[in-house]
Amino acid sequence: MRILVSRVAALGAVLVTGTLVTGCSDDSTAASRPTASPPAASAPTQSPSGSASLPAETDAPPDAADPALDPALSEPVEDSVYPDVGDPSVDSLHYDLDLAWTPDTRTLVGEATIELRSTGTGDHLQLDLGEPLDVSAVTLDGADVPFDHQGKDLVVRAPVTKDERYVLEVSYSGTPQPTPAPTRRSDFSTSGWTTTPAGETWTMQEPYGAFTWYPVNDQPSDKAFYDISVTVPSPWVGIANGVMTDQTEVDGLTTTSWHLSKPASSYVVTVATGDYTRTTNTSQSGTEISYWVPSDRPGLATGLESAAAGLDWLEGLLGPYPFDSLGFLLVDSRSGMETQTMITLGATDYATSSAVLVHEMAHQWYGDEVTPDDWRDVWMNEGMAMYLQGVWQAEEDGRSVEAVMDEYATFEPAMRAQNGPPADYDPATFGEGNIYYGPALMWHELRKRIGDDAFWKVVKDWPGRDPETNSNRDEYLDWLVDRTHVDRSFFEGWLLSPTTPARS
Numbered sequence: 001m002r003i004l005v006s007r008v009a010a011l012g013a014v015l016v017t018g019t020l021v022t023g024c025s026d027d028s029t030a031a032s033r034p035t036a037s038p039p040a041a042s043a044p045t046q047s048p049s050g051s052a053s054l055p056a057e058t059d060a061p062p063d064a065a066d067p068a069l070d071p072a073l074s075e076p077v078e079d080s081v082y083p084d085v086g087d088p089s090v091d092s093l094h095y096d097l098d099l100a101w102t103p104d105t106r107t108l109v110g111e112a113t114i115e116l117r118s119t120g121t122g123d124h125l126q127l128d129l130g131e132p133l134d135v136s137a138v139t140l141d142g143a144d145v146p147f148d149h150q151g152k153d154l155v156v157r158a159p160v161t162k163d164e165r166y167v168l169e170v171s172y173s174g175t176p177q178p179t180p181a182p183t184r185r186s187d188f189s190t191s192g193w194t195t196t197p198a199g200e201t202w203t204m205q206e207p208y209g210a211f212t213w214y215p216v217n218d219q220p221s222d223k224a225f226y227d228i229s230v231t232v233p234s235p236w237v238g239i240a241n242g243v244m245t246d247q248t249e250v251d252g253l254t255t256t257s258w259h260l261s262k263p264a265s266s267y268v269v270t271v272a273t274g275d276y277t278r279t280t281n282t283s284q285s286g287t288e289i290s291y292w293v294p295s296d297r298p299g300l301a302t303g304l305e306s307a308a309a310g311l312d313w314l315e316g317l318l319g320p321y322p323f324d325s326l327g328f329l330l331v332d333s334r335s336g337m338e339t340q341t342m343i344t345l346g347a348t349d350y351a352t353s354s355a356v357l358v359h360e361m362a363h364q365w366y367g368d369e370v371t372p373d374d375w376r377d378v379w380m381n382e383g384m385a386m387y388l389q390g391v392w393q394a395e396e397d398g399r400s401v402e403a404v405m406d407e408y409a410t411f412e413p414a415m416r417a418q419n420g421p422p423a424d425y426d427p428a429t430f431g432e433g434n435i436y437y438g439p440a441l442m443w444h445e446l447r448k449r450i451g452d453d454a455f456w457k458v459v460k461d462w463p464g465r466d467p468e469t470n471s472n473r474d475e476y477l478d479w480l481v482d483r484t485h486v487d488r489s490f491f492e493g494w495l496l497s498p499t500t501p502a503r504s
């Protein structure tokens, strides 16, 4: 999930300089913290004129029965923290999103073709889609069907049969609006599609908010494949997850097509539009890394190139990078997000630091490859990403990991007290430091108990154990107890206790 750019991640930067004075869980201290620089001012950007429309459809007809979609079969659940978003009646398999964005009028035109499995027999399917978007037509297997679109609930009125697969097409347009985020963090307060004053766009959508720009089962247990095409007036370009398979320019409009070859949860989908320039470098292990930076700020790419060394470092601990492409996308945000294969970062000093690049790349294993079923278990992502970030920072600073953990331990109890235990947090405080630092300390305590060799084998084996899938606390703890022979109460104490367990 997002790094804690202006709160805890900024705190990490403070810690490195050794100037941390006191706690960090309330907004006033966060706001006064000096390290999270706002996005640097850039020259005013002119949006290109021209009205974007969808290009003629050239894709092959969708085939929901295609066995190539089987890796996207999921067991969707109702979220225990945010039950109003997502619906377990739908198991989406593939989203083919054709999007056209007109900056001048702030208009998005979308055509979503969704191959899905109905998880039950009934008279409707339900997806999430933002209220500001107007739906003009819905078809199921090619036939027009009635629908209701109240609030963000898109209810498709058609008889469906358990385990049958369908092709749902939704045509929509409008001016997307971000949705309030259930958090008190100072680096973001809304989630989803965001438009800059110049008409550029970007998205970060954790724990939900994908529904602000496309119809989706917006809950992490339901992974799906994605093909996204984006049409914008030239010279702007659209960027999304995966590999760019095509770029065409016709009548002053640029269309880019993107293919994501492994299933993803909706919160790690990204799309952005603007005037971008792409550069690349390559890790020693041979992964080409793309850097998409605003064309008027080419210097930003230079600072990102340490990602290649960070990726090599992570592969040494976690095994081969799990996806077939990797890129970084710089946007006008104060935060950062581990969007699958195309990491979305605010153009701030902290969000583009090597420690944060390592954090977000670590999430490609912990979060993107293996994803929590339910937001209660976001600690599964953040604890390990934060621990690996701490180990990286220790090496960079020439300090011991224990010294970094000592610092984490100075503020973790207050975060836990304020926001709840890492695996049972206050739903209004999504993404606070409690889900990062307590689990990071837990991992270090486990390392001391079982020794380096056994610990790093556990860290490496978990994401490789069952690729492209979801998991949950019970399953993870069963596996950890079996592998480490450490009592379950050790893990439960760190994850569920209202107070911080003693460190060894």
Ligand SMILES: [Zn+2]
Binding pocket: 001, 002, 003, 359, 363, 381, 382, 385
């Ligand atoms: Zn994170």
